[in-house]
Amino acid sequence: MQDHITPRRVVILGGGFAGLFAARALRKSPVAVTVVDRHAHHLFQPLLYQCASGILSEGQIAQPLRAVLRRHHNVRCVLAEATDVDADARLVHARRPGGGVVQLPYDDLIVAVGMRQSYFGHDEFAAHAPGMKTLDDALDIRRRIYRAFEMAETAANDRERKRWLTFALVGGGPTGVELAGQIREIAGHTLDREFRRLDPAHARVLLFEGSDAVLGGFGPALAHRAARSLQHLGVELHLGTRVTDIDAHGLTVRDRDGRTTRFGARTVLWTAGVEAPPIAAALARATGAEQDRAGRILVEPDLTVPGRPEIRVTGDVMSLDGLPGLAEVAMQSGAYAGRSVRHAVEGRTKKPKPFKYVDLGSAAYIARGRAVVKAGPVHLTGFTGWLAWLFIHLAFLTGFRSRLGAVLGWSVAFATSSRRERACTMTDTEVPAARAVGPKTSPPS
Amino acid sequence: MQDHITPRRVVILGGGFAGLFAARALRKSPVAVTVVDRHAHHLFQPLLYQCASGILSEGQIAQPLRAVLRRHHNVRCVLAEATDVDADARLVHARRPGGGVVQLPYDDLIVAVGMRQSYFGHDEFAAHAPGMKTLDDALDIRRRIYRAFEMAETAANDRERKRWLTFALVGGGPTGVELAGQIREIAGHTLDREFRRLDPAHARVLLFEGSDAVLGGFGPALAHRAARSLQHLGVELHLGTRVTDIDAHGLTVRDRDGRTTRFGARTVLWTAGVEAPPIAAALARATGAEQDRAGRILVEPDLTVPGRPEIRVTGDVMSLDGLPGLAEVAMQSGAYAGRSVRHAVEGRTKKPKPFKYVDLGSAAYIARGRAVVKAGPVHLTGFTGWLAWLFIHLAFLTGFRSRLGAVLGWSVAFATSSRRERACTMTDTEVPAARAVGPKTSPPS
Incomplete structure (x- = not known):
């Protein structure tokens, strides 16, 4: 029974898909929801690579959390980074951006902090090879891609020019594949006739993947088709292969036979792995929960932390039955957690059914007119896959007022190969120090 | 007579309005044009404040220079910052972003480097009060405006909350007035119902101006109307008043009677003055040209530097008959310089007519439905002025493929008060060091 004077306090850590869907599930409950995120926006992460490649603007893939939740009168948004959990006192400690601490007491805690880029112990790679998890990452990558062609144009010699025209992507999952396709399209179409001393179409795009296949998660048949599409594009x-070293001028990789090869490349992008942010370890310490190798929290079938029925973990940072880190899993688990709290508030005593993920399929965009889509037994590739991709993304962007803008950006990009959002700063020569150590000091929360 | 083997080399420093119009005027000439800019984009500066306030995206006000000039087959774009001119050897020295020097020999030099923000000798203000000259400035201001409300929401006490909700603008020219209007609109409309612990409409916007009037350049009648509109908006x-000190918590101003007053304000934006970038002083040293107090180069009536008929200065950095630093002056002087070179290439020996600026009018946007427009004897204010503003800007954006997007952004902003491009990073707590010393070390070129 809720207390009618102070409503039950639900703290949600993270405003990504899982956190947002949890908050939405609580819309009509007499609870006081606090959504804590170190970013003020909700990011439509599946399209982040399109922001990086200049098709979409930041505003088309990110909306202020409080604008999205404006009509949720029981939700308060707090811009802060969760740093610790006191599970006995039921208190979250968070740090405000400019310094200063916020303490958030809770009756229910929903953890939806997501994952961040992992460099597998080589955090020094981050300075030379940005990841693709945040809006900042996307803008950094946008800058690096377009600046590379500018630098190639004024290169002092052929060797330097070739290095600027070589792009290396580490990681053959959807993000790496999508970025590789984007760079080849930019080189082959977008920049057509813009340069006088080089042909952008000569740009090389190298994709390094540790396993035997790109898009391994889509199964062997689709992975094979995707590989063929990429090769057709010139990737x-x-x-x-495993990357053993990265510096400002290139990278070194080792193949399965132990041979190492050096590749000159002034642009290296990293999408190879993820790890849990430090707040996951703090939660594990506070509750005795177990973490998997990447730091995800192992949860019960009802998404609660063992022995702590008031703490639920959702989305990418949740470890349950090997569910993949997909937007769809985040949405469903977040909504499940929100509903569980709502049922508890409503006084339902029946034990809830375990969380069951309904696989609605997954999609990866390779290039204009090419995508792979997997929905249960249905496998789509090529142009059919691309149409399905378009339909799925339009449907999911519905909640976004930016849909019209996105359609406009796509129309321009697909019809003319030009990109509307190429503007970026070219003056920075290196990643700012704060970014370089990002993975160590600024976890998402 | 041009040499048919090596065409006459025209180097244009700067890809703003003046540089772009100079390059366009040379489109059909048998010359080799090189446009040098430290940014890769051409910026539609009159709408920069709308990028800062979240109405437009970067791509809607900035387009890659080389995309704009793609069909100008005699134009080459070079991303570099001009650092020196050797007037006798007819050589420009420029620095590439990552280091390395480019040397550009010229037969004709067109200087269109623009002006940068001036802090009147107080460069230490820059860290606390960003200017509004570049795309980076606009994104920094966007971040500061929206973050201020976020910080106010979690402020520890009323005093801190008030400081976060106080915005100080230094400079009552068009940019200061436009920003003041934008912040009041954001506070009063855009953020409506998004916060739980504060009412954004309570935000104070203070506008400090050294002279007796805002928009003094528009004449006393329009200035008076603008002041009334601003006051009506709550500015x-x-x-x-003169600003004597700025720090992270506020600013100190002195009025004409010598009284100093301290205002608490966590957001201070600076639009008070401009100065020439260092390349102007280098040019003056190299040619013996005179500079005015702000560093502009004094030119002959045909825009050449005295004694150097092959060097022309155009746009904001040109000093001629007290012409103001307006986009229209830049366009006309740039086009004039380009035409002069074309005529010389064509072998016309007649001395060109002096440059004559045709005043097509100027406009400043105050708020939704309010603008002031001055076109010769025609003075427009209020809604009529706003319609004229809309028409003028639509007409001038024509060259931009982004016009449709801008119209979309405006429709949303004007019809619903919401802003599509609010996404920005909130994690930085201070201006990066490189930015803070920006005015000293990174002049536009």
């Missing part, structure tokens, strides 16, 4: 695949 | 005008 050079290096499967079964 | 507090402090005329006849």
